[in-house]
Amino acid sequence: MSECLFCRMVSGDLKVPKVYEDPDLFAINDIHPQAPVHILLIPRRHRATILDLDENDQAAIGKLFSVASRLARDKGLDQSGYRIVVNCLEGAGQSVFHVHFHLLGGRPMRWPPG
Amino acid sequence: MSECLFCRMVSGDLKVPKVYEDPDLFAINDIHPQAPVHILLIPRRHRATILDLDENDQAAIGKLFSVASRLARDKGLDQSGYRIVVNCLEGAGQSVFHVHFHLLGGRPMRWPPG
Numbered sequence: 512m513s514e515c516l517f518c519r520m521v522s523g524d525l526k527v528p529k530v531y532e533d534p535d536l537f538a539i540n541d542i543h544p545q546a547p548v549h550i551l552l553i554p555r556r557h558r559a560t561i562l563d564l565d566e567n568d569q570a571a572i573g574k575l576f577s578v579a580s581r582l583a584r585d586k587g588l589d590q591s592g593y594r595i596v597v598n599c600l601e602g603a604g605q606s607v608f609h610v611h612f613h614l615l616g617g618r619p620m621r622w623p624p625g
Numbered sequence: 626m627s628e629c630l631f632c633r634m635v636s637g638d639l640k641v642p643k644v645y646e647d648p649d650l651f652a653i654n655d656i657h658p659q660a661p662v663h664i665l666l667i668p669r670r671h672r673a674t675i676l677d678l679d680e681n682d683q684a685a686i687g688k689l690f691s692v693a694s695r696l697a698r699d700k701g702l703d704q705s706g707y708r709i710v711v712n713c714l715e716g717a718g719q720s721v722f723h724v725h726f727h728l729l730g731g732r733p734m735r736w737p738p739g
Contacts, residue, residue: 545738561709562698564690571687573682574683577683590714591714592714592715594710595713596708596710597708598706599706599709600705602707603707603708604734604735615738620717624718624727625735625738
């Protein structure tokens with residue numbers, strides 16, 4: 512059994528409400544939301560960090576941004592704006608070592624981004 | 626003549642030092658850096674926001690993340706970590722309306738991300 516939290520969601524071993532899913536990726540609400548909308552977009556294929564992505568992952572990453580736009584529109588963020596963030600390694604705040612993208616919106620986003 | 630700042634860099638009308646370039650995208654240092662490393666990765670094709678990306682852009686976005694990994698390794702951020710951020714619309718801090726991704730590293734990154 513995989514020890515990776517997100518792989519356990521992929522396999523169905525860990526059941527969580529998904530806000531989106533397709534054969535390449537799925538999305539869930541962050542359990543520690545930092546904004547009124549805080550969704551995680553997660554490619555199903557296990558890669559520990561974005562440094563581990565290779566050419567075979569490029570299509571899935573490109574598609575992930577299309578899905579993010581769709582979810583943002585569904586939440587009305589195409590008017591108010593949103594930010595997409597990905598952390599690589601602990602020094603940048605990565606806590607789960609399976610690539611995931613944060614989509615945050617529903618409040619003004621400050622600068623710098625952390 | 627394009628009024629878009631980044632399109633003027635693409636056309637060569639505005640000359641700036643590039644830290645990377647290929648037929649799909651280029652990268653420059655942010656003129657208002659928020660971290661010791663703060664690079665902008667910019668697809669050449671004009672899209673005002675990430676909401677305007679379509680299926681024809683997916684490959685370029687996927688490739689952009691591969692280039693980001695390469696630049697991060699060049700800067701030693703594959704040890705200390707880095708964050709990639711993209712802002713959509715003014716409410717999220719977007720100031721230039723031509724899609725660009727921020728790569729930040731060289732210091733600990735805080736949470737929330739802005």
